[in-house]
Amino acid sequence: MSAVATLTGPWRGLSRTVWILVVARAVNRIGAFTLPFLGVVLTVEFGASLGQTGLILAVFGAATIPSRLLGGQLADRLGRRLTIVLGLSGCAIAQLWIALSHTLWSAVLATILLGLAFEIYEPPSQAMIADVTEPSDRPAAYGLYSAALAAAGVLAGLLAAAISHGDLRWLFVADAITCLSCAALVALALQSDARLGTDKATAAGPAVPVPPDERQQVVSVWRDRRLLLLLAGGTIFATIYMQIIIGLPLTLLEQGLPKSGIGIILAISAITLIAAQRLLRVQNLDDFRSISIGYVLLAAGLVVCAVAGSLAVFVIAAILWSLGDLFLLTRYLTQASGLAPDQARGRYLAVFGLSWGIATTIAPLTVTQLLESAGPRGLWLTSAAVAVALAVLQPWFRKRLAPA
Template sequence: MPVLGLPRTVWWLVLARAINRLGAFSMAFLTVLVTAGFGADTVTAGLISAAFGLATIPSRLLGGVLADRFGRRRTIVAGLTGCALAQAGIAMSGSVAMVAVFAVLLGLAFEIYEPPSQAMVADAVRPERRAQAFSLFNTALAVGGMGAGLIAAGLGRWDLRWLFVVDAVTCLACAVVIRLVLPADSPARRAADLPVDRPADRPAQRLVRRVFAPFRAEVAGAEARAVWRDRSLLVLLASGTFFALIYMQVMMALPLALTRRGLEAADAGLLSTLSAVVMVLCQPLLRRTATTLSHHAAMACGYLLLAAGLAGYAVADGLPGHLAATVVWSVGDVLMFGRSYALVADIAPEHARGRYLSVFGTSWGIATVVAPLCSTQLLDRAGPVGLWSALACTCLLLAAAQLTLIRPLLDRSAAGTAPAARSPER
């Protein structure tokens, strides 16, 4: 029975995501564990963290392949179980080398559950409600993060290894919830998605063909196109990467920027909590605007609100100003996040949603690697005013691009695509 217009499957996924996020605080302390626990230098700790971030990019792509090939629920459970094992490995590591190995393994498993869970949301919800469902999915991440900070504050004072133990337990708990309450995967697979082995193929050739065959998306009639050749998806990936870069720079640079203004770095936690509260309170607003604003109009408005909030950071000199600016950009975040994933789900063939969402999701992996470099350079060279002003101007450019470039391209692509290539309206 639907709750607030959304199927129970979505709510179970939201709950599982919140549980998983509740424990996903340990990676923020990985560098501290490497330096304080093993006596390594900060350069080594940074390299290990960077290796983890790079490993999350193929992890998300693998999640999309497995989701479309073997099923959503199986892939989610496998990914979360892999995360739990890697987290436990970090907790039990006896050397920096072991920590590095398990950190890379964790990165390779870390994003596997994202594409199948997002594809399951898109499968369960009518197109006009996808933006609300994806926004709620993002809100669960923020709400879980609020509790995660409290847990980290308590356990981190005791022993940093316990942070990774608790994270492993929450991953397993999330996997159990998914396995018990979500519908089973359909045993049938599309023949078009299955690779065909040739008698002359060597074992290695067969393995390569089976790994990469799922990325061939079959569309209407005899036409076929690869996921990576879909211009609409690549344009959304480009804009999504810029948005992810902005978002990650805000998260990573905010504590440093606050100290430059004479405030406490810990005030960033207060701003993060306020953002999560705003996202929860804005859910009814998003539901009411779902039918009145198109995805492109809503995203343009979101970029404008984000620009206004970041401009507020640029001129704010005290905590009240930063609190007000946080409210503004958080409303913009609500409008954009759900709409962007809804656009990707709309352009994806039904049997390839996992792959489309996984490709789009690589924007966050790219941002995780690039954002620290950009934000620290901007902060050192231009100060807080220059940093926030540059990000605000980027948001304005993205708002203009959404209406003048992205919308016309997607409209032309939709007009020139046969109805059978898209998922059926439900």
Template sequence: MPRVVWLLVIARAINKLGAFSLPFLTVLISSDFGASVTTAGLLSAAFGLATIPSRLAGGRLAGVLGRRRTIVLGLTGCAVAQLAIAAADSLLQVAFFAILLGLAFELYEPPSQAMIADAVGPADRVRAFSLLNAALAVAGTGAGLIAAAVGRWDLRWLFVVDAVTCLACALALRLVLPADHPRRHAATADGDRGAPVHPWRDRALWAMFSCGTVFALVAMQVMMGLPLTLAGRGLEPADAGLLFTASAVTVVAAQPALRLRRIAALPDTAALALGYALMTVGLAGYALAHSLPAFLIGTGLWSLGEVLVLGRVFGVVAALAPPGGSDRYLAAYGISWGIATTAAPITATQLLDRFGATVLWAGTAALCLALAAAQPLLVAPLIGRTRPAGTEPETGKDTETGKDTETGKDMETGLAARRPRAARAD
């Protein structure tokens, strides 16, 4: 992997080590300010809603201010908001700074993901994004241990420590990432310059975004619903931490499998369908599980599926973007997580309360099965467009060797480097 990929992965993992405060936001609101559970939930939902414009702003600011500046701005904004939450002395202040945190929370993601996508060739994007996913999984496990230690002292200190890691990450990336340079407008297929990028006019992106929103909802429902399910079936709710740790171990252990020839050679939609199918089996296992070993088996299966999905989706979205437009495309795709963060606390708890754990996990598995079926039937025809006749793949410089490399053609998926103008520009 190029140096910039390792820098972003390591910095993001360090930042993730401190990202343990958000699950305790509702607890802080309830315990320190006497708010009801409903009020605490609404404020958490407001945070989730604020992350949606934050993600879009991250993609736009990356093109206006530069990627490094946007990354530093987002991390610094998160630190300021979390320090303010830790120092707040009223519920109104906490609500204001929680929304402010949401508005800064996703600024980092589009430029960092775009830098990773642009730093490697299309054939290496699966490994690059899988490496990022594995690092975040390991760091997330460490974050839980830190939260358990610091949270016993004072919940407000969770936000302080999180803010410190954000500032440390911002400073490190400010020093080591390449400086921002004025970015020229990308040439369109017709050769003219200056045409704006319009991700939402791209039907292929809409297909990826729709599937990504359902996938994110599934992932967030696992986070929200698993501890409650364990409690409802007579197990210790804290054992959810063991299951999430098992998931992180599975994600890391499965990384070498992505380099196996049969898996690496799969078309993107086939790999995504396989990933969703594995998630279907694992989550269906949750519907039937009544012992910790059974839950561990289900966790391992859906985690293997998640490895395949997360390793591919960002590479596919980046390949759909026109030259210079990966920030905007990744930002548009990423708001699926904001939608899921807002919806999952409601859907998971309502399904559990009204119908029980069996229906929750059977329904969640059904969503994954529908995603698996949608890949060859609906998604593949849209993202598998052929290169227009007479066009040649673009070439660029490898960031490590300086040699010319083909960057315009995805060797694994056949995604066209140059899309019809109507699909991406006004």
């Protein structure tokens, strides 16, 4: 078997649409290293206090909640492709605004705009992947999506490490450029939603007529208790994840380590995800067993982070929690897309994706408060304890998320 066949083995047979989305998102990911630096920029470049930085980042997180809901509504009403382009263009405008700001208030307004556009892309892209893949292929499709982000993350981390030696505002310029590049690729290379539906129907065989009253039925996603339970679990996971993104740069800054170390850690984390995709047979595990293992590895990385005092030890911590992410990220998406009926997939994924908006609101406050009151060790040990609790609770989740 050739090297290429070995590398792409789990993903052979996925549709062209999935590959285009993956490539476009990878292009965007190369520049999407600004969020971990946003707190540092507000503190260093604009003179915000630690408490002010936490509040501003919390406002950013709150803004992503309507952003995600808007993305789901637009995905189901205007179409996936147009919604993706609109979301990425909005992010580019906000990033350039941050880069050109000269006062804290201007940066705050730009940060709010960034939050309002930040999540519009995700529901349509995740829904489109589910639209063109069978349920059995979705773990592989979302796995490819994560692997591409990880591969791009290597370049992102190295680029961040290089640019961060100078003016951090250039990070936002680079991110704006990649957002616009990603939007252009989607607009020019991706087929229209109507054409995608035709291609899927042709591949699946003769269409089964749907009664008009069923087509017009409004699906209330908020009445699906399994989705709400999955949202609760996903929110706790996302909060831990965002605490790493926001808390790690502030921890390094507090311990006097170079800010360029953040980019190095991001690159090592991405390399770990790519290598582990090939070495570990994660696809052979069911969702709940995979999630349990992921939380144990995540907790181990957080414990190491709690005792770390040098960049080398932080790298070890990053390897451990990145292995945990491998078991966690794709499984939550697989579960959420599996709950959704076809006509409401964008809205289901948007509601589930609120976990990230809520987490991005909560995490800045918990990070800054715990850093001030308990220090880095208290922050990371608390997060590790929550991860262990989620690992233990997976059998309970299995029972309650089972099909009715």
